[in-house]
Amino acid sequence: MNTVVDRFIRYAKIYSESDPxxxxxxxxxxDRQFDMARLLVEELHNIGVDNAFVDEKCYVYAQIPAxxxxELLPAVGLIAHMDTAPDVTGKDIKPQIIRYEGGNIVLNxxxxxxxxxxxxxxxxxxxxxxxxxxxxxxLLGADDKAGIAIxxxxxxxxxxxxxxxGKLCLGFTPDEEIGRGADAFDVKNFGADFAFTVDGGDISHYEYETFNAASASVDINGFSIHPGSAKDKMKNALLLAMEFNALLPAMETPSHTEGYEGFFHLTELHGQVEQAHMNYIIRDHSMERFQQRKAVIQKAVQQLNLRYGPDTVHIELKDQYYNMYEILKDCMDVVHLAEKAMMKAGVNTxxxxxxxxxxxxxxxxxxxxPCPNLPTGGYNxxxxxxxxxVESLKTGVKIIRELVSPDLLERTHFKKTV
Ligand SMILES: [Zn+2]
Known part of the structure; x- marks a missing residue:
């Protein structure tokens, strides 16, 4: 039999970076993500999961009957992503096992x-x-090859x-790191009542709350004229952009917030006197405050249009995703199942x-x-x-085994057929 370590190292060496x-x-x-997908299908066949397959969009699916x-236990889905983040190269990864004795670690x-x-x-x-x-x-790609190995x-x-x-449904997705992992996920044929992504960090930590998210694209129309004869005529779009940003709460940015505090984050600003463009992302865990934030930024648009004439500022607001807790709060059995499985696997708190x-x-x-997030043990x-x-990887395997044991599942009342 394989060990989770062999398995992880084998997966980590496969170059499967996604591209935004x-x-x-x-x-x-x-296309290189197919290398990972094909290997997984082959390995699943080898361990007796005959129905594993990869579809034309590089999603790997498999089901293990109860x-x-x-047969009446809820069907549990387990999901991990096959791509690695484009931030640092994932080519020629050479994992090494180091016994940590304290102090610094010389990697190279x-x-x-x-x-x-x-x-x-x-x-x-x-x-x-x-x-x-x-x-x-x-990078190592423990995010999320550790999840796959587990x-x-x-x-x-x-x-x-x-x-x-009970029945188990496995799903391995491409392109998670570029925010598209759910784009072509076939929820209906996946066949699970609920699922867990295995894509977290510290092995004692699980997650079931995310931000509510929107993007705001702001266009500012100025009016350019020779500065020598600009009095009472010029509208400098760049200055208006600064004025616009000053109408948003200065302390509610990523660099001033943590925990449950939401923010406005200016991600793009460019332009000339005649035209300026700004991009913001808006984030908040609370749906109520999320809606308020969108109202605040719209108010800023109104303010500038009142001061400088209609059509000075245009905004396009787009919701991106919502806090999973809004749905999970009505099926907390699923979240509690994760917690109980972790405790049975030896995670004390x-x-x-x-x-x-x-x-x-x-x-x-x-x-x-419904899909909370379980840990992989990975850091950085x-x-x-x-x-x-290594120990965290092993605990990760135990958590999954506890999670799908009839013992815990029998006490899970949530069942929803999608
Ligand atoms: Zn990940």
Whole structure:
């Protein structure tokens, strides 16, 4: 039998980076993600999951029927993504296992790349443990190859042991890192009553709250005239842009907020005297405050149009995704199942906190598939200091095995056929 470590290292070495520059309709964004998909299908076949397949959009699906007598248990979905983040290269990843003895970790002697314990104080907790690290030149892709390894390993162990379980549905998606992982997900044929993405961090931490999110595209029309004869005539779009931004609460930006605090985030600003363009993203966990924020930015538009004439400022507001908790609050059984499985797997005090972002799971939740997020054990995602403790990977496998055991599922009352 494989170990979760062998499995993870095998997956991590496969170059499967997604590309945000590929037009949104092209799924997957990179053909190389098929390399990961095909390997997974082959491995699933090898462990006895004969119906595993990859579709033309690079989504891998598989179902494991319930063992006899357990057909009425809810069908549990397990989801992880196959792509790695484009922020740092995922080509030629050379994972190495390092026994952590405290202090700094030299990842690459030759290039003098060192992971400093002062920068990553949580390392201290893994003293005496084995960590899977990079060679300092790439990311590791524990986000989310660790999630894939944990799921496949748990399935292999489950099928080898022959213990009872309900129906399991597996889904491995492309393009999560560029925000498109749910775009072509076939919720209906997936066949689960609810699911979990295995795409979190610290092994004692799970998540079921995300932001509500909107984008605002703001266009400002100025009027250009020679500055020498501009008195009472010129409307400088650049100055109006600054005035517009000053109407938004100055302390409600990403750099001043944390926890459940929402924000307005100016992501783009360019223009000349005649024309200026601004882009904002608007985020809040509370639906009420999210709506208020959209009203505030619209008020700013009205204000400037009152001061400088109608049609000076145009705004296009677009909702992007919503907090999964709005739906999950009515099926907290699913969330509690995650917590109970973690405790049975040896995590003494599972913790949770609101995600300051979105996940594919939040879009899936709104597509009818409730989908909280489970941990993978990985740290420092999207960077060269990414690592995952071996012990955490093993705990991840245990969590999945507990999650799908009849023992816990029998006490889960939520069942929804999508
Ligand atoms: Zn991820």
């Amino acid at each position: 520059h590929t037009p949104a309709g092209t799924i997957p964004s990179t 063992t006899a007598g357990y 002697q030759e290039k003098n790349i060192v992971m400093e314990s002062a920068l990553f104080p949580e390392l201290e907790r893994f003293k005496g443990q084995e960590l899977i690290c990079t060679d300092g030149t790439t 799921i496949v390993q748990a399935v292999e162990e489950l099928l080898t042991d022959g213990g009872p379980h 599972p913790t949770h906190s609101p995600i300051r972002g979105g996940t594919d799971g939040c879009r899936l939740t709104y597509m009818g598939l 995602a999207h960077g060269r200091f990414e690592y995952v403790p």
